[in-house]
Amino acid sequence: MSLPETQIPAAEASARKLTMVEALREALSEEMRRDERVILLGEDIGIAGGFGGAFTVTLGLAEEFGHRRVVDTPISEAAIAGVAAGAAAGGLRPVADVQYGDFLFIAMDQLANQAAKLRYMSGGKISVPMVMRAPVGATTRGSQHGQSLEAFFTHVPGLKVACPSNPYDGKGLLKTAIRDDNPVIFFEHKLLYGSKGARKEAGGIEVLGHVPEKEYLIPFGQAKIARPGRDITIVANLLMVHRSLQAARILAERGIEAEVIDVRTLVPFDWDAVAESARRTRKLMIVEEDNLTGGWGAEVAARIGDICFGHLDAPIRRVAAPDTPVPFAPVMERFYIPSTDTIVATAQELVSSY
């Protein structure tokens, strides 16, 4: 599948195009150059002749920054997360990663009980400026290598959650995450990496994005209108932004103008942007790859239903994965991941029935 890139405002445009992997790598290296305290922790991230992490994001960084700052760990996710949190409290700015987001469950105690709560339990005396990067998304690897886990972390007070859909946002948000004084869970989608060569993902989409050479940051809590429209608002993140944009193009051919909002960060969340759009279009749907029940979309539906009650002409709909684990067989996986067709059908139904 090949999709046109996400639209970005003209002011942000530049001639240079990067993949997500290249943009994230650039964010890491820029921040490491400007701040000695930034170190990387993870499995297989800096081994000579190795991978540069599971998806090549850290390739070449050990050569530039040395093994003192690009630290290869044993397979020990709980300790990776906890050591990052401890080092953060001790004055460093660690960027840790897990090879697949699914392994965050192993690190859950250190993230949810330690990193997220040190500040609160200390009466505000401690800060934990760490980033935990985690690839998500189903890619025919089955139930333990394809989950989307954003909702687990949006539920924990004290954690920030970012989820960029394109290289420009990836770089700007990762730099902001590293400078943030709080623990940030940074989700990346496997099909958006644009990894090349042997690490190329089957089914990956080409999201080459304009990334200016000049330094920039993207603040947390600012959603982006990825496509303006007047008839319905579609809120999405990660891969689902691209499926929603594709759906919007199909809907446009049928005379329906969908507005697509890329949330960019889930915590903090840009309630104003979504509420403003929903009031304008009077119809809202949310698209996420996570399981339906208790997904972050459920929170958006509940809150917008509350804030915008009386401004909406239709029920708020969610398009999400069914409440099942991720299946292996491609035919089942295609059924599992929300498709462009389902987004189109749902939007069309909302617009035509209400």
Add this chain to the structure above:
Amino acid sequence: MSASTLDKTQKAGMFRRMVLCRKFEERVYYLFLEGRLPGTVHQSAGQEASAVGVCSALVEGDVITSTHRPHSHAIARGLPVKSLMAELFAKSTGCCRGKGGSMHLGDLALGMLPAIAIVGGGIPLATGQALAFQYLGRKNIAACFFGDGAANIGTFHEAINMGAIWNLPVVYICENNKYGASTSVDKVMKVEHVSERAAAYGIPGVTVDGNDVEAVHRAMWSATERARTGSGPTLLELETYRFSGHSRSDPGHYRPQEEVAAWKQRDPVALYEKALTDQGILTEEEARQIHDSVEKELEEAVKFAEESPSPAAEDCLSDVFA
């Protein structure tokens, strides 16, 4: 069957299983290159002696747990090759009906829990299987495969300690193939042998040449005796090497070529074939027949897999709850 009395039939059977493991991986490799299999795959060529040596000491009702690299374990445990191949093809006739894939091969009714692709995730499960055997008064044991990389994750410590304090009928089998993905063991472990860690739990720890199938069988046999008689677990470390990259996409540039070449000199399948023919246990003709019959079995397995139906998309929704 006992360690000292492996007879000709048993040895020939073990050799055949090893050839089946090897040739299965060779086929899978090409099927992947041809784009006929979805997903990813972690291959086990080079590690056949550990898989077969361990499973040759098991009896009906015993259970193995496995990892992201489960093909040889499943074959060695005796799961039908057709159902394994069909699973890799994502077909409804696969051992997990197309829901599991390469990393979750298994069939509990046949003595193998679906493989666990979370490193270390299978160690508590094997311990729990052993608790159930002990509680139910069954004579069976659990055999828990994991890699050197798994020796550094928390579940290794927590579960082996429990197995030890409760004298559970389980054997913990670390296939030390010198690398966890690109990471060499000596970078992530200060002790030389994983088996040394057994001392911390008060159980025996043994390191064995994992490319010598009969040595593996003997060591596993004594560990199972201990486990079956209520004396508790053993930590068995099998030193071996994977011939392929870590996964389908890995060319393995982090391993010195001389190291790879040296291990290929100690190819467990070739070693065993030579030993058996040298000792006159198999004639060259008999060895050739084994190779031929394996090829034929695999040919049929691929055909079976290809001709099997795919699951329906909606099958995604079933099997969530019992």
